[in-house]
Amino acid sequence: MAKTVDVPKPLRAFNTEFNKLSYKYDTADVFSDLIDLMVTFFKYEGDKELGDKLKKQYKNDYEQLCICVREMFVAYRNGIGEGDDNEYNWYDGIGEFYEVITSSYKSSRLGQFFTPAPICEMMAAIIVSNCQNVKINDPCCGSGRMLLASGRFARNSHFFATDIDQICTKMTAINMCIHGLVGQVVCADALWYGDTWRFGYQINDTLKYGLPSIRSITQEECFQSKIIQKEAKITEVVPPEFEVKMPGIKKPGITQLTLF
Incomplete structure (x- = not known):
């Protein structure tokens, strides 16, 4: 579970929602499922099989996973072109959070740091x-x-x-x-x-x-x-x-x- 002080400002609201799931489930599993759901969001054919699998896996917490997806998109909106905090007009929100949980969670599935x-x-x-x-x-x-x-x-x-x-x-x-x-x-x-x-x-x-x-x-x-x-x-x-x-x-x- 990542502490708020360790999370960049645009990602703090997302981290609050993510922690509600990582408290109950394996952090690497939650992050991987979040990524899959975000990819599916942009597929015009959708992915019913994935949706059914996640609903069965998370049950009443499936809605919370969807809330995490929403908050990550909000983080991107806040992170891209955010004045002096972002002079590049691009933002790697999902990659930044990956690095945060990599720093505080040991897993063979989550273990990389990216070029600054x-x-x-x-x-x-x-x-x-x-x-x-x-x-x-x-x-x-x-x-x-x-x-x-x-x-x-x-x-x-x-x-x-x-x-x-x-x-x-x-x-x-x-x-x-x-x-x-x-x-x-x-x-x-x-x-x-x-x-x-x-x-x-x-x-x-x-x-x-x-x-x-x-x-x-x-x-x-x-x-x-x-x-x-x-x-x-x-x-x-x-x-x-x-x-x-x-x-x-x-x-x-x-x-x-x-x-x-």
């Missing part, structure tokens, strides 16, 4: 600040912060994320969806998608109609999987200001770059 926001901003500014309409790939995405930072500088781009951890993959899907990034998120080993493929999502393919969405995809629909299978080489994007210092390198058009 200022470092994400710095790396994005260096790599994609002069790029538009490119394909941006994070092969070890965590909660998706690098992509959220890149979205500030290369908004009209397609974003691709991979992580071998299921919870991280879903957190990235949620973050991309909330922040209006278009692309794909995949749970697999980024070095080889073959036998490591677990699941994948298409993010915001209905955004042109004003509808944020998460849609499950097959491996055959996965852009990164196709690239790896073809053994394609990833071309580095060279910002214009470096072209003079690096003669002979031609500026590519629409291409793909990695954040590492």
Whole structure:
């Protein structure tokens, strides 16, 4: 159970509601179920099987789980563009809370810390600040912060994320969806998608109609999987200001770059 003083201000109301469940149930289980329910919120086909499972599991406490989902969305609203408290205009609410409970709860299922926001901003500014309409790939995405930072500088781009951890993959899907990034998120080993493929999502393919969405995809629909299978080489994007210092390198058009 996370103490209020250890929780960032935008997440404190959510933490109060979350603790009502973590007091009764395993914290890792509650967080995992919360993530699943948030992903389902953006699926236009829904997930009746998941809903029935959670209702059976939580019984009278299922409504409390839904309240937690609501409070997390409120935390995002409060955290994005919150004056001097957030100069980046993006906010990783679910990732921040993950780190909070990781610090106070020992579990093999919850044990990661993500790149701090200022470092994400710095790396994005260096790599994609002069790029538009490119394909941006994070092969070890965590909660998706690098992509959220890149979205500030290369908004009209397609974003691709991979992580071998299921919870991280879903957190990235949620973050991309909330922040209006278009692309794909995949749970697999980024070095080889073959036998490591677990699941994948298409993010915001209905955004042109004003509808944020998460849609499950097959491996055959996965852009990164196709690239790896073809053994394609990833071309580095060279910002214009470096072209003079690096003669002979031609500026590519629409291409793909990695954040590492």
